[in-house]
Amino acid sequence: xxxxxxLIIDDADFILDSTxxxxxxxxxxxxxxxxxxxxxxxxxxxxxxxxxCDIAMPGIDGFKVLEEIRKNPETEATPFIFLTAFSExxxxxxxxxxxxxxxxxxxxxxxxLILAIEAQWAKRSRLEKKLNxxxxxxxRSVTCVLPHEFRTVLNEVIGTAKYMNSDAExxxxxxIIEFSNDIISSSKRLLKITENFLLFVRIEAIASDxxxxxxxxxxxxxxxxxxxxxxxxxxxxxxxxxxxxxxGDNIEMVSLEISSESFYKIADEILDNAFKFSKKGxxxxxxxxxEGNMAVVEIKDKGRGMNPEQISKISAxxxxxxxxxxxxxxxxxxxxxxxxxxxHDGIFKVDSSEGSGTTINFSLHCRDIE
Numbered sequence: 001x002x003x004x005x006x007l008i009i010d011d012a013d014f015i016l017d018s019t020x021x022x023x024x025x026x027x028x029x030x031x032x033x034x035x036x037x038x039x040x041x042x043x044x045x046x047x048x049x050x051x052x053c054d055i056a057m058p059g060i061d062g063f064k065v066l067e068e069i070r071k072n073p074e075t076e077a078t079p080f081i082f083l084t085a086f087s088e089x090x091x092x093x094x095x096x097x098x099x100x101x102x103x104x105x106x107x108x109x110x111x112x113l114i115l116a117i118e119a120q121w122a123k124r125s126r127l128e129k130k131l132n133x134x135x136x137x138x139x140r141s142v143t144c145v146l147p148h149e150f151r152t153v154l155n156e157v158i159g160t161a162k163y164m165n166s167d168a169e170x171x172x173x174x175x176i177i178e179f180s181n182d183i184i185s186s187s188k189r190l191l192k193i194t195e196n197f198l199l200f201v202r203i204e205a206i207a208s209d210x211x212x213x214x215x216x217x218x219x220x221x222x223x224x225x226x227x228x229x230x231x232x233x234x235x236x237x238x239x240x241x242x243x244x245x246x247x248g249d250n251i252e253m254v255s256l257e258i259s260s261e262s263f264y265k266i267a268d269e270i271l272d273n274a275f276k277f278s279k280k281g282x283x284x285x286x287x288x289x290x291e292g293n294m295a296v297v298e299i300k301d302k303g304r305g306m307n308p309e310q311i312s313k314i315s316a317x318x319x320x321x322x323x324x325x326x327x328x329x330x331x332x333x334x335x336x337x338x339x340x341x342x343x344h345d346g347i348f349k350v351d352s353s354e355g356s357g358t359t360i361n362f363s364l365h366c367r368d369i370e
Contacts, residue, residue: 006117007031007048009039009065010083011057015106019052022110036060040068043075050120052104054083055095063098070099070215077211079120083108099214130208153190157183196332199265203339216344219259222369225250225288227260228297231267232286239275241284248287254295257365258344266340269333270299270360278303278357294347295366302357306350337362 006028010016013034020030031046033039036053037060043051051069055062062082069075082095082103092103101123104116160182164171171179206212221227229247236242256263274284282302289296338348341362352358 003027003029004050004121005029005031005046005048007033007039007043007046007051008053009033009036009042009051009057009062010054011035012054015054015083019113022113026114036062036065039065043069043078044072047074048078050079050081050117052081052083052117056085063095066095066098066100076215077209079124081116081120099211127209153186153193156186157190160186196336199336200332200339203336203343207339207343213343213345216259216262217257217365219257219262220367221256221258221260221263223252224254224256224263224295225252225297227263228267228288229286231264232271232284235268235271235275236284239280241275241280244278244280244282244284246283246285248285248298250286250288251290251295253369254290254366255369256295257367258340258346262340262344263364266337266362269337270362273333274299274301274303274358274360277301282357290366291363293365293367294363296361296363298359298361300357300359305354305356305358306352307354334360 006023008016008019008023008030010019011034016032016034020032023030031042031048033042036057039051039053040060042048051065053062053065066080066082069078069080079101080099082092082100083106084092084095084103085106092105095103101120102116104112160179164176164179206216229250232245232247233242236245271284278284278301284302285298285300287298289298334350337360341348341364344364346362346364349361350358351361
């Protein structure tokens with residue numbers, strides 16, 4: 001088994017030397033850094049399994065070190081323990097709020113240090129076990145569902161291609177264009193199925209890792225509702241339903257705590273669902289408003305709607321294959337949108353009844369744009 005690597009960062013020589021000696025005796029490979037600047041550089045170069053860092057240091061303090069460590073994709077999940085004086089209780093709280101995993105109060109004993117380190121290894125082991133179980137669960141579901149979905153779409157492509165091949169000499173230019181468009185449409189559908197499965201697996205993996213979830217809220221999408229309205233207009237054009245869009249009041253000058261990519265995916269899936277399961281001429285209403293530190297988006301259609309059982313399967317996220325097969329009116333799109341919203345500590349609500357349409361209401365944390 002490879003020796004675990006621990007980086008210690010402290011400007012006090014006696015703490016640095018004594019702690020390094022203790023950990024080497026315990027069987028760890030130890031890196032020692034006398035200040036924050038060297039500590040960050042050492043972390044990026046050596047990729048330690050854990051970082052133990054003093055808070056109060058001249059120049060680059062421990063908070064800045066933590067910030068830089070969490071910014072780097074290669075070190076963002078590294079367990080991080082702060083060293084702090086007993087009198088610095090406010091700094092302890094601040095450290096945990098900024099993403100530290102634990103703190104040790106100076107002066108500390110041999111046992112206190114080792115117990116804190118071992119607690120992080122145990123925590124990491126539990127997270128990895130849970131993550132592996134989730135990946136295996138999703139993998140089993142994907143194995144069951146993907147072949148069916150692939151066969152359905154591929155049979156459409158193969159059938160069209162065979163027809164074109166068997167009667168190529170008699171096909172008109174217009175027929176060739178129509179058949180080609182069918183193949184392109186089916187191929188795009190196959191690509192979306194594949195992308196959604198891969199995204200679902202990624203979401204499930206991140207959902208099991210609190211550190212990765214915390215990092216997600218550091219991304220920003222400025223003026224999201226301008227983006228949302230652009231997506232809505234594009235969807236309306238795609239479905240030839242420009243007249244069906246009705247825009248209500250929308251908030252401005254806010255920034256959502258979510259990446260533009262994830263926000264786009266949420267909007268795209270919800271809006272596509274609204275157009276797909278309503279008829280031309282049925283209105284689709286879009287509005288947004290503010291509730292405290294949350295921005296709320298509401299999309300209301302007058303389509304076929306869903307029954308209580310279908311809604312409950314989205315809300316509870318039933319078994320993957322059941323959700324895929326039985327959500328006849330809502331498919332994987334709404335499940336992925338819901339999971340993305342909740343992954344960012346948001347709220348996703350569905351209100352629907354058969355024959356009366358569906359209202360999707362989701363909220364995400366936001367900030368004012370200065």
